[in-house]
Amino acid sequence: MSSALLVEQILNGLQFGVMLFLMAAGLTLVFGVMGLINLAHGSLYMIGAFACAAVAAATGSFWLGLVASLAAAAAAGTLVEVLVIRRLYGRDHLDQVLATFALILIFSEATRWLFGSVPLYLNAPPILSGSIALPGGGQYPVYRLAIILVGIAVALGLWLLISKTRLGMRIRAGENDREMIGALGIDINRLYTIVFALGAALAGLAGAMIGALQSVRVGMGEPVLILAFVVIVIGGIGSIEGALVGALIVGVVDTLGRILLPQLFGAVLGPAQGALVGGAVAAMLIYVVMALVLAFKPRGLFTGSA
Amino acid sequence: MSRELLLNTVLALLLLALPFGAFALDEPFYIDLATRMVVLGLAATGLNLALGVGGLVSFGHAAFFGVGGYVAGVMATHAFNAEPIFAAPFTLSATDLMPVIWIAAMGLAALVALPIGAISLRTSGVYFIMITLAFAQMVYYFAISWPAYGGEDGLALSVRNALPGFDTADSLTFFLICYAMLMAGLAAFTILRNSRFGTALEAARQNEIRLAAVGVAPFRVRRAAFVLSAALTGLAGALYAELNKFVSPSMLSWHMSGILIVLVILGGVGRLFGPVAGAMLYVFLEFVLGGLTERWQLFLGLILLGVVLFARGGLVGLLAGKPRHG
Numbered sequence: 001m002s003s004a005l006l007v008e009q010i011l012n013g014l015q016f017g018v019m020l021f022l023m024a025a026g027l028t029l030v031f032g033v034m035g036l037i038n039l040a041h042g043s044l045y046m047i048g049a050f051a052c053a054a055v056a057a058a059t060g061s062f063w064l065g066l067v068a069s070l071a072a073a074a075a076a077g078t079l080v081e082v083l084v085i086r087r088l089y090g091r092d093h094l095d096q097v098l099a100t101f102a103l104i105l106i107f108s109e110a111t112r113w114l115f116g117s118v119p120l121y122l123n124a125p126p127i128l129s130g131s132i133a134l135p136g137g138g139q140y141p142v143y144r145l146a147i148i149l150v151g152i153a154v155a156l157g158l159w160l161l162i163s164k165t166r167l168g169m170r171i172r173a174g175e176n177d178r179e180m181i182g183a184l185g186i187d188i189n190r191l192y193t194i195v196f197a198l199g200a201a202l203a204g205l206a207g208a209m210i211g212a213l214q215s216v217r218v219g220m221g222e223p224v225l226i227l228a229f230v231v232i233v234i235g236g237i238g239s240i241e242g243a244l245v246g247a248l249i250v251g252v253v254d255t256l257g258r259i260l261l262p263q264l265f266g267a268v269l270g271p272a273q274g275a276l277v278g279g280a281v282a283a284m285l286i287y288v289v290m291a292l293v294l295a296f297k298p299r300g301l302f303t304g305s306a
Numbered sequence: 307m308s309r310e311l312l313l314n315t316v317l318a319l320l321l322l323a324l325p326f327g328a329f330a331l332d333e334p335f336y337i338d339l340a341t342r343m344v345v346l347g348l349a350a351t352g353l354n355l356a357l358g359v360g361g362l363v364s365f366g367h368a369a370f371f372g373v374g375g376y377v378a379g380v381m382a383t384h385a386f387n388a389e390p391i392f393a394a395p396f397t398l399s400a401t402d403l404m405p406v407i408w409i410a411a412m413g414l415a416a417l418v419a420l421p422i423g424a425i426s427l428r429t430s431g432v433y434f435i436m437i438t439l440a441f442a443q444m445v446y447y448f449a450i451s452w453p454a455y456g457g458e459d460g461l462a463l464s465v466r467n468a469l470p471g472f473d474t475a476d477s478l479t480f481f482l483i484c485y486a487m488l489m490a491g492l493a494a495f496t497i498l499r500n501s502r503f504g505t506a507l508e509a510a511r512q513n514e515i516r517l518a519a520v521g522v523a524p525f526r527v528r529r530a531a532f533v534l535s536a537a538l539t540g541l542a543g544a545l546y547a548e549l550n551k552f553v554s555p556s557m558l559s560w561h562m563s564g565i566l567i568v569l570v571i572l573g574g575v576g577r578l579f580g581p582v583a584g585a586m587l588y589v590f591l592e593f594v595l596g597g598l599t600e601r602w603q604l605f606l607g608l609i610l611l612g613v614v615l616f617a618r619g620g621l622v623g624l625l626a627g628k629p630r631h632g
Contacts, residue, residue, distance in 0.1 A: 037432045039564075087615055093432050094363050098571050099614040101564045105607030113601055226443050226560060229436040237432060276453070283451040287444035291425050294437065298428045 004138030009259050010252060011134075015144045017251020018151025022206035023228040024235070024243040025158060026199025032238030033174045033195050034089050039100035040080065041203055041228070042221025043107035048073040048204025049211040049220060050111060053120040062125035066208050073204020074197045076107075081196040086189065104222070112218045119215035122208075147209050154202065155244050162240065171195060175238065227254075230286055234293050236300025245301060250286050257285040310626040314579040318489075321347075321586060325481045337477040338549065343582075343589045344484045345545045348491045350569035350581030352538030357567070358576030359499055360531045361511030365435045366422065366442030367566050370536035372449065372558030373418050374411035374543025379553035380455055381407050382463040402467040404474070404483070404548075408541055415540025416533045418445070423532035427525060439560060446558040460554025467548060474548070484545050488582070491538055496578060498534065507531050539566070568610060574620030577629065583621040 027041050051072035056065030080103060088096045123129075124143040131139040162168035170191055173181040182188045207221070214220070231250050235242025261282040266274025293301065321343060328336030349371050356362040384391050384400030391398045401407070426437040455461045466474040473479050498504050506527045509517040514524040547553040556562065565588070573584025591609065595602035617624060 031432065037435060084611065084615070093435060094357070094567075094571070094575070095614050095618075097363065097365065097435060097564075098567060099611055101568065102607040102610035102614065104564075105603045105610070109601050109604035109607065113604070222560065226439060230440050233433060233436050233440065280448055280451045283447035284444045287440055290437070290440055294425055294428065299433070 002137075004134055004136045005259075007134050007136060008138055008140055009255055011140055011144065011148070013252035013255035014248065015147050015151075015251070016255055017248040018148050019206050019210055020224070020227055020231050020251055021151055021244050021247035022154060022202045023224055024231040024247050025154075025240055026202045027228055028232045028235070028238055028240065028243045029171075029195055030199050031232070033171055034192055036085065036089060037093055037096050037100070038085070038199075039097060039225065040103035040107065041199070042225030043104055044073045044077055044200045044203040044221070045207035045210075045224060046107070046111060046218065046221040047076050048207030049122075049216045050115060050120065050207075051204070052208035052211050053122040053216045054115070056122055057120070062123070062212070065122070066205075069204045069208035070201050073207070074201040077197045077200025078193055081193050085196060086192070089192070108218050115218075117218065119217035120211075122211040122216055124212040143212065150205075150209065154205070155240075158240055167194070227286070230290050232300070234290055234300060236302040239300070239302040242300055242302030249289065253289055254282075254286050257282040261285070308626075310577070310579075310622065310629075313622065313626045317579050317583055317586070321582065322485060325478055329478055334477050337481055339589060339593060341477070341481045341484050341549050343586045344481065344488045345542050345549055346565075346569060346589065347582035347585035348484070348488045348545065349539045349542035350566050350573070350585055351488070351491050351495055352535050352540075352542060353566045354535075354570050354576065354581045355495060355498065355538065356532050356535035357570055358580065359504060359511070360507045360528055360535075362427075362528060362532060362535075363435050363567070364438045364532070364535070365560070365563050365567065366426075366438030366440075367536070367539050368558050368560065368562035369422070369442035369445040370415040370419055370539040371543035371546065371562060371566070372445065372553075372555070373415045374540030374545075375547035375553040375557045376449070376455065376461070376543075377411040377414055377540070378407050378467065378544040378547040379461040379463055381410065382465070382467050383455070383461060385467070386464050402465075404467045404469040407467055407544055408487075411540045411544035412537040415543070416537040419533045419536030420529075423529045423536075427528050427532060439563065442558065442563055443560060446555055446560070449555040449558055456554070458555060460552055460556070463547065463551040463553070466551060480549070484549070487541065487545060491541070492578060492582070494538065499578075503527065503530065572610070572613060572620055574622030577620070577622040577626075580620055580622045587621055 030036050030038055048069035052065035052069035055068035056062050088099055128143040128146050131141045134140050162171060170186055174191055178188060231246040232243055235246030262275045262278030265278035269277060324340040325337040353367045356364050381400050382402060385402035391400050422441045426434055429437060450458050468474060506522050510524040510527050517524050569584035569588055570581050572587055574580035591606060595605050
C-alpha cells in the first residue's frame, strides 16, 4: 500500500472525526449542562443538511445555504427546547429517551412531507471544488480539507467560548451547580435554551457540510447520532476535550479499519475470504475500541466536566 | 380480584378473541395482526424484565430480537436445503422443529447478551443507554456486512418451521402457538419477579448500596436479569421471523430497540401486562393511523410525546391505577 493512499485515508479519517466532533460537542454539552440525553440531535443534523440543500438550490449559493443551515438548526433547536425539552430536564432518562425518540419520528416524517422521499444533492462551492497535491504524490479534495479546518476552528472557538467568556463561565457554573447559579440571579431557562440552540447549530453545520459529500435524505442523522454516542462514551460524557479526542479516534480508526483490515485478513485467508471477514470486522471495529476503553475506563477517557 | 388482575384478564381474553373474530369474518389479515400484537408483546415482556423490574434502560434489545429471528431464518434455510449449519470442527445439522429453534434462539440471544451485559453493566444511567445502543448497532452492521445470509437484503423463509401435530402454515394455529408462548413468557416473568431473584433485582433498582450491604452483589443480579431478558426477547424474535417468513437487519436496527421501549412505556413500565397492552395499542394505532394517512409516524410521534409529557404510567397505569408497591 502506497504512502500517498495512507495519507489520503488518514485525512479522510480526520475529516470524518471532525464531523463527528461537531455532532458530539452539542450532545455532550447538552448532557453536561442539562443532564439530558437527546436522541433528536440527529434530526437537527438532518435539518441543517436539508436547509443548506434547499437554499443552495434556490439561490445558487452554497454560502447562503450554510448560513441557512445554521439558522434553521438553531431555530428548530430553540423551538423544540422551549416546547418539549424544557419539560424533560427533571425527568428520568427513560422519559427523555422516549420523548426524543418521538421527536425523531415527528421530524423525519415532517421532513419527508416537505421535501419528499427523493434525496437532494448539494454541490461544494466552486472555490473549494478543486484538489491539491499531497506530499508523496496523490491528490486530495480541497473541500474535505476545508471541513477539517472548520472543525479545528470550531473546536478552538468552543474552547475560547467556554473558558474565556462570560457565557462560558455560566455554562461551566451550570454544569457544577444549577441551583446555585439560579440563586445568583442568572436566568437558567435562557441559559439552557442558548446551550441547546448552540448544540443544534453545530449539528446543523455538520449536516450542511456533509450534505455536499453524501446525498441529503431523511434518516441521514441517525447513524451519525449513534457514532456520536460512541464518541462521547469513549471521551467521557460532558467533556468537550473528550469529544474531540474520541471523535478523532473513532474517525481515524473506522476509516483506516475499512481500508487496512480486508488487506490484512486477505494476506492470511486469501483475497475473497479476507475481504469478507475483514469487512465484517471493520464494520464492528469502533465498537470493539469502545468496549476496550470501557473495560479500562468505565467513565470514558476524560472524566469530569469540561 | 384487584383492578389490575381484572384488567389483565380482560386484555388476555380480548387478545385471544381477536383472531377468532377475524376468522369468523373471514379476514385472515387481521389474524396476522393479532399475532403481531402477541409476538411484539412477548418481545417487550422480555425487555420489561430488565427495564421495568431492574430499571436497566436497554436501548439495544433489537440485537436479541434480531438474533432470535436469524436463528429461525438460518435454521429454516439450512433445513429446507438439507445442509448442515456447519461441517467443521463437528457437524451441526439444521432442524425445522420449532421447539429446538426456540431453545436455540433463546440460547444464542443469551450468549450474545452475556458479554454485552458484562461490559455495559459496569456503567449506569445514560452511559448504559448509549452503550447498549452501540453494541446493538455493532450486531446490526455485522448482519449487513456478512453476505452469507442475505446481508442487507435479508433472508426469506420458504416455509414456516414445523411443530408436530400442528399445521403452522395456518394463521389461526400459528396465532395460538404464539399466544401460548406469550402466556408462558408472562408466567416466567411473574415467577421471576416474585422469586428471591426478582426481589433482589427490584432492590438493585431501588437502592443498590443496601442490596450490597445485605450481601447480594448487584452486578451479578443485573447481569442475570439482562441475559434472561435477552433470551425472552430472542424467543419473540424467532416467532416474529416465522410470522413474516422473513428476517432482515431491520429487526436489529436501533429503530426496533426504540419501538420495544415504546411498547413497554405505552403499556406501563414494570406492569405484568404493560408490554402486552402497549403492543396491542401500538399495532392498533399503526393499523388505524396507517390506514388513514401515509404520514402515520408523525401522528404516532405526537401521541408518544403526549404520553410522556402528560400521561405517565402508561395504559395499565391509566386503567388500573398505580402499582401497590414500587
